[in-house]
Amino acid sequence: MRATDVDDAHGRGSANIEGSPVVCGPAAPTASSAAVLGPLRFDAVRLADGGQLGAWQALNRAATIDHCVAHLESSGNLDNVRRLVGASTEDYRGYWFADSDVYKVLEAIGWETGRAGDAGWDGFVSATVWLLRSAQESDGYLNSWMQGLHPERRWAALEHSHELYCLGHLVQAAVAMSRAAGRDDLLTVARDFADLAVRELGEGGIEAIDGHPEVETALVELYRHTGERAYLALAARMVELRGRGLLPHGRFGAQYLQDHAPVREVTEAIGHAVRQLYLAAGVTDVYLETGDETLLASMEALWRSVYEEKTYITGAHGSRHRDEAFGDPYELPPDRAYAETCAAVASFMWNWRLLLATGHGRYAEEMERALYNAIAASTALDGRHFFYSNPLHLRAGHDGSNEDAPSERLSWYGCSCCPPNLARLMASLHHYVATGDEHGIQLHLLTAGRVAAGPATLDVATDYPWDGRVEIAVEGPAAEWELALRIPAWCARATVTIDGQAQDAAVDDRGYVRLRRAWGGSSRVVLELDMPVRVIAAHPRVDAVRGCGALARGPLVYCVEQADHGDVAVEDLRLDPDDPPQPGEADAALGVPVTLVGKAAVDGSSPGALYGDYAGPVPVSDVAPLKAIPYFRWANRGPNPMRVWIPMR
Amino acid sequence: MRATDVDDAHGRGSANIEGSPVVCGPAAPTASSAAVLGPLRFDAVRLADGGQLGAWQALNRAATIDHCVAHLESSGNLDNVRRLVGASTEDYRGYWFADSDVYKVLEAIGWETGRAGDAGWDGFVSATVWLLRSAQESDGYLNSWMQGLHPERRWAALEHSHELYCLGHLVQAAVAMSRAAGRDDLLTVARDFADLAVRELGEGGIEAIDGHPEVETALVELYRHTGERAYLALAARMVELRGRGLLPHGRFGAQYLQDHAPVREVTEAIGHAVRQLYLAAGVTDVYLETGDETLLASMEALWRSVYEEKTYITGAHGSRHRDEAFGDPYELPPDRAYAETCAAVASFMWNWRLLLATGHGRYAEEMERALYNAIAASTALDGRHFFYSNPLHLRAGHDGSNEDAPSERLSWYGCSCCPPNLARLMASLHHYVATGDEHGIQLHLLTAGRVAAGPATLDVATDYPWDGRVEIAVEGPAAEWELALRIPAWCARATVTIDGQAQDAAVDDRGYVRLRRAWGGSSRVVLELDMPVRVIAAHPRVDAVRGCGALARGPLVYCVEQADHGDVAVEDLRLDPDDPPQPGEADAALGVPVTLVGKAAVDGSSPGALYGDYAGPVPVSDVAPLKAIPYFRWANRGPNPMRVWIPMR
Helix, strand or coil: CCHHHHHHHHCCCCCCCCCHHHHHCCCCCCCCCCCCEEECCCCEEEECCCCHHHHHHHHHHEEEEEEHHHCCCCCCCCHHHHHHHHHCCCCCCCCCHHHHHHHHHHHHHHHHHHCCCCCCHHHHHHHHHHHHHHHHHCCCCCCCCHHHHHHCCCCCCCCCHHHHHHHHHHHHHHHHHHHHHCCCCHHHHHHHHHHHHHHHHHHCCCCCCCCCCCCHHHHHHHHHHHHHHHHHHHCCCCHHHCCCCCCCCCCCCCHCCCCCCCCHHCCCCEEHHHHHHHHHHHHHHHHHHHHHHHHHHHHHHHHHHHHHHHHCCCCCCEECCCCEEEEEECCCCCCCCCEEEHHHHHHHHHHHHHHHHHHHHHHHHHHHHHHHHHHHCCCCCCCCCEECCCCCEEECCCCCCEEEEEEEEECCCCCCCCHHHHHHHHCCCCCCCECCCCCEEEEECCEEEEECCCCCCEEEEEEECCCCCEEEEEEEEHHHEEEEECCCCCCCCCEEEECCCEEECCCCCHHHHCCCCCCCEEEEEEEECCCCCEEEEEECCCCCCEEEEEEEEEEEEEEEEHHCCCCHHHHHHEEEECCCEEECEEEEHHHHHEEEEEEEECHHHCCCEEEECCCCCCCCCEEEEEEEEEHCCCCCCCCCCEEEEEEEC | CHHHHHHHHHHCCCCCCCCHHHHCCCCCCCCCCCCCEECCCCCEEEEECCHHHHHHHHHHHHHHHHHHHHHHCCCCCHHHHHHHHHCCCCCCCCCCCCCHHHHHHHHHHHHHHHHHCCEEEEHHHHHHHHHHHCCCCCCHHHCCHHHCCHHHHHCCCCCCCHHHHHHHHHHHHHHHHHHCCCCHHHHHHHHHHHHHHHHHHHHCCCCCCCCCHHHHHHHHHHHHHCCCCCHHHHHHHHHHHCCCCCCCCCCCCHHCCCCCEEEEEECCCCEHHHHHHHHHHHHHHHHHHHHHHHHHHHHHHHHHHHHCCCCCCCCCCCCECCCCCCCCCCCCCCCCCCCHHHHHHHHHHHHHHHHHHHHHHHHHHHHHHHHHHHHHHCCCCCCCCCCCCCCEEEEEEECCCCCCCCCCCCCCCCHHHHHHHHHHHHHHHHHHHHCCCCCCCCECCCCEEEEEEEEEEEEEEEECCCEEEEEEEEEEEEEEEEEEECCCCCCCCCCEEEEEEEECCCCCCCCCEEEEEEEEEEEEEEEECCCCCEEEEEEECHHHHHHHHEECCCCEEEEEEHHHHCCCCHHEEEECCCCCEECCCCHHHEEEECCCEEEEEEEEECCCCEEEEEECCCEEEEEEEEEEEEEHHHCCCCCEEECEEEEEE
């Protein structure tokens, strides 16, 4: 296999522009982009149903997407559009950005249809596209809140109206439908609206940005999909206009709207986490297509702020409920973690773009961390209940009456941005497993499945994340190319054999073992990652978890939940870092192959005074069994206290 | 002196109803009330200018009140009323409860005038009362927001309108003006509005409560002041109607409005802290005047929730910025402490009522804790800058751009409820020092000044809170009575002498040393309170301060501030609990007679990875000087990091 075979096959380049929509997944830089890695074709990877990623994707297909479709009906999102064409007499319901949920569900259906075929959604899609087309103004404008309630306010209240945010999600849905489901009717709707935005808000038009970034990344993708540079220009213009004070600031300040400073001057992530991360994805996309290195430099500085000072161990973001915002450096309270599901999804998307831009494994590492913890925890075992906020600690006596901090997952939310966001990500999840470049194939997420990159195929057999052994059967014609395997940062020791022969498993400065050789016929690569239980400590300035350890194994963060601890309060468990729990039996009811079991000391001081003279370390009264389960499986047994960070003896 | 002399003198009883308004302070239970202690006359206590409480009161007179008056003009509060009578063409400015700030300033002026005479406010008061009278509807209604912008919505949006909240503050201002400043014109305005509320919202009228409790305690006081039982009945009715679902709930839920459960069923403080605490003061007032023991029982249960699980070491309340709310039990983050100044003032007021109701020193203890820490910290040295939120930790790199968490005190706020609340409390502060009952006199706050309770006078000389020695010269005719001295809970050892003779200094179960004897002529009581530096630890479930100690001495909580630590980051200081800093030299610039000085180890790990495998306790690299100042004096040297809770080695 020649390197160019791989390059041709991975879907990167002009294929998308030249009319092979099925080739591309959600984010497909053009051939002229600055990307150093390219996504594979959208159909190049097939996840095994038995693997964890495949299981999540299957659950999305079997449960989550239909659940979302049903809620678009029952929550009024569709009626909001119908009332514009006289097809509903209901009042407008939900938030002003309710249209975006419709679009995200359509996007999910688009990817899922392309991945595995229609599952009865076609009628819904056709009816909804027809409805949207019917409701669309003749000039292309489409927004059920503004058209229905404030038609005179078009573009006039972008600090909160989400008009461009909704346009962005419409565009992403249309791209998915066009690329993966093979229908372009929604693309026509989206382009008409996007063309209006270009005419009215583009060069020479109104200087406008949206209080909620999202349209930037969408417009770049629309450029990639259609070849129309005006979309890229509008995205770039909106990146440039940000931080110039165009938006009136409300009580949460300019940072809430990500309008506090020009993009290139921002070195710290502050304000609304989802908005910051969507913006970062858009800026990175603009870099990829323009090659403006100053944008990449600003994104790398921002990345350091986010991931070196403001990220939960679960890969989640947002320390504050008040304004859904990043906190100060090291402000990472587990109990009041906002950790919005959409922020984790946005983080995943941003890191994917940085991975393509740089080829550095640290970005794939953050994708993996978020995926297996913050993102996975958002969905219940039934695929029909979701967390919006993903705390790392639920206190005994928690008041779960507010939907921003419930005691268990809810089936839907007043602001239900997260469930459809999960649906669209899961439907395209396989797409993020591997990339290609002129050297060969890079495997970023180690999961069971099949990767077909041009003539070479990789059959990956593994129980990862439960086990560190990864067997890869490589098949293909004779050719020299490089198979790059990302070695997760948590792994202290990895070995690699090819057909039984030990290989140099040195990890390079980008985080990969690179197996360059003349491949051909069948080869069997075995990667063994040491996967001991780890006791993680946080930087001492993370005051909220001082003196605590978190249990992890492989990419999974574990937690202790009251359901496993009988009469012993999980709040009172004390972890011995020198004798942490070890891999134990499966929990079949939770679908967990590996729990961690051991013993813990028990705090003997409760109840007691709130404050008192310090009298030495807290006494322990007893020893009790400790059982830890993966964080992503918590809260599947009714509301009960939970801790990720466990005080140490 | 006969016991009845004391009883006559302390201002408790029917004097207020029978027309001796100057006798009473802000909360004066009637003679028929269930109170076991009675307030002294409003003029019975004189604070020494040299004492800390006296100094605060003097600063309020010299700076804060005038500052507030100026801001009522510049921030639009007065124009909001003027526009109702055509005397202003300005748009309405500020929040819908802006009237309440006018009332709180008038209340402050009322008490201050009664305490120490007019200081040039008379013209302002007369003009403002005239303005209010002019704007008042003929039926008594008065609310500049509703009259000016929503005249058709009277009583119809009480979940947010604050109409009764504003009425409450009008009533309290009127009572202060009548009792202390000797003018009844504002009382006429207040009674006309209150009478309207009785007619329209009383028995047989609309069932209504305000989303922001406050009117309940005010109406009880208006009953006490006028003898009109209809006001008490309306207050009691509103207590009974609470928690019945009368208010539509917004995104913060019923608890935000304190409408989540009937008062008697509430055992945990949840929701908006100020609303909860004002409501508690009102419920306690209703108990005092009705003797309904079920109300007292519910308040005692609520008190345990607040003070045993949800109070900051500074006496502050409210762990959440999002909804200005109490958190779950033990959820007390120092950095994101909301700790609203008004909540501390409300706590002070509630505990005063419980102290009168029960005679138990624990309530005076909480008054003192809040006063010297949370409340005192709210005001800058200049008396013209204030904290609304009172964090116990300001991080390095803190973004202080939002007014809910600024890096230093602001001169005024968009929601500026706190500065005038401080002004009205400080103007009446002397009133809370002592009480009387049939046994004698109780000294609750040990501060320099003079207490004249009937024929007996107590001249109190002390440098408290800087020193534990309290000398009391008792003068008066021969009589047997009891002098009760509250021994603060922080004091492990106290001694008492009278005229040099050691006394039994056993503290009774209410927290007092009781000196019952035949007094007469002159006696010299000397109380010596041991006042060592204490290292305080929190209950182990207060996760946010695990492994940390707080420094305290006497009633004062201390903190470390970057301004005293040069190049060593206060975030990196490590306290040795076995060798805490000791009393050191005064800091004249800060007005602090006693700082704490010593040494601290320094965390040698910064900067470092956000997460990593646990590798034992954080290494220390060095030893550095540590200087702690009283928490209440922090942030008087520009924005800089600060910690109350210091990690321990």
